[in-house]
Amino acid sequence: MRALVIDDSRAMRSILGKIMGELRYEVVEAVNGRHGLERLREIGKPDLVLVDWNMPEMNGLDFIRAVRADRAFQDLVIMMVTTETEMAQVAKALEAGATEYLMKPFTKDTIIEKLALLGVAPA
Amino acid sequence: MALSQAAFEFARTLVRQRSGIVLENEKAYLVESRLTVVARNEGFASVDLLLEQARTQPLNGLQVKVVEAMTTNETSFFRDVQPFEALRQLVLPDLIKRRAQEKQLTIWCGAASTGQEPYSLAILLREHFPILAGWKVNILATDLSLEILERAKRGRYSQVEVNRGLSARLLVKFFDKQGLEWQLKEDIRRLITFRQLNLIEAWPWMAPADVILVRNVLIYFDVETKKAILGKVKRLLRPDGFLFLGGAETTMNLDDGFDRVEFERAGCYRLRKS
Known part of the structure; x- marks a missing residue:
């Protein structure tokens, strides 16, 4: 299983990378939305993308819109992981094409429960 | 400060008598950590002092608070996923067919805790079974703790709680944001009747149930x-109804009146045909 983790915070990439690694995911990192798109072109379709909302150059919402515009990535599983917690923002992310939404802070268990919902939980 | 053995023994006996829950020696840490919060809220300098007061003045309400603090269990929306998949794919379609004439369903959550389980059920019914809109659906949610039931009734959850097990799509559809909390919409809340019930005492009259959930509570007894509880469940469950137990629970070696329903790890049972 492979996950693409997109976050401008090195600390957050490290936390998510560690959790996903423990869940036996191979982790590929990117530092913003544009970088994430490049990574997708390099590695092809991962099993899961975890993407932050607020990032320089290209934010998570624009990343999701760009990904969904490509037919090859229509069914890519994307979970937004963000400090944005208003109802309107959750709705906006879903409308843009996010498959799931996780509000920071979270724990490893929260991630596992979300992966179970998404059908990409480790065996 | 470590809990004294005498204080632990008192707490253990009290919890056992009131709730039937057995606290083994290695649970002393749990008693201490849960009761530290109660001690602080009630103005005691230590858990020992709280328990001393609860012992010498049994009628001042502290005993109830001690028991409630020790019997509140962790929960989440759609906990364990599989039981709810079994309900969606197997149990509810089956019951809807069988009850097509009477158009009535009765569901009982026997360890409702802070309400995530009955609300998950209500959401599942709304989301996947629009046919039930014209039916009489009774969801009864009971728990030992009055304080917990009050929380459950409000249907308000923290961000951490709605992060757990609930999809963002359902969050947007069935909740309103109230300040920092998320509250279930009124039309979901009113589907559920909350009532206090102690599983180890005599049960009040309840309507025969089509589905009974007593999940993650038997493990404590x-x-x-x-x-005794499974015996009462057997009498309350309709002959073609379904019982759900927690992932670590079973009827095996306890009651041979049930057959396990093969559905992943749903913990689903039916009454054995005699």
Whole structure:
């Protein structure tokens, strides 16, 4: 299983990378939305993308819109992981094409429960 | 400060007598950590002092608070996923067919805790079974703790709680944001009746149930209490109804009146045909 983790915070990439690694995911990192798109072109379709909302150059919402515009990535599983917690923002992310939404802070268990919902939980 | 053995023994006996829940020696840490919060809220300098007061003045309400603090269990929306998949794919379609004439369903959550389980059920019914809109659906949610039931009734959850097990799509559809909390919409809340019930005491009259959930609560009881509860469940469940137990629970070696329904790890049972 492979996950693409997109976050401008090195600390957050490290936390998510560690959790996903423990869940036996191979982790590929990117530092913003544009970088994430490049990574997708390099590695092809991962099993899961975890993407932050607020990032320089290209934010998570624009990343999701760009990904969904490509037919090859229509069914890519994307979970937004963000400090944005208003109802309107959750709705906006879903409308843009996010498959799931996780509000920071979270724990490893929260991630596992979300992966179970998404059908990409480790065996 | 470590809990004294005498204080632990008192707490253990009290919890056992009131709730039937057995606290083994290695649970002393749990008693201490849960009761530290109660001690602080009630103005005691230590858990020992709180328990001393609860022992010498049994009528001042502290005993109830001690028991409630020790019997509140962790929960989440759509906990364990599989039981809800079994309900969606197997149990509810089956019951809807069988009850097509009477158009009535009765569901009982026997360890409702802070409400995530009955609300998950209500959401599942709304989301996947629009046919039930014209039916009489009774969801009864009971728990030992009055304080917990009050929380459950409000249907308000923290961000951490809605992060757990609930999809963002359902969050947007069935909740309103109230300040920092998320509250279930009124039309979901009113589907559920909350009532206090102690599983180890005599049960009040309840309507025969099509589905009974007593999940993740039997594990706390000793064998005799488990048998007694399963015996009462057997009498309350309609002959073609379904019982759900927690992932670590079983009727095996306790009551041979049930057959396990093969559905992943749903913990689903039916009454054995005699």
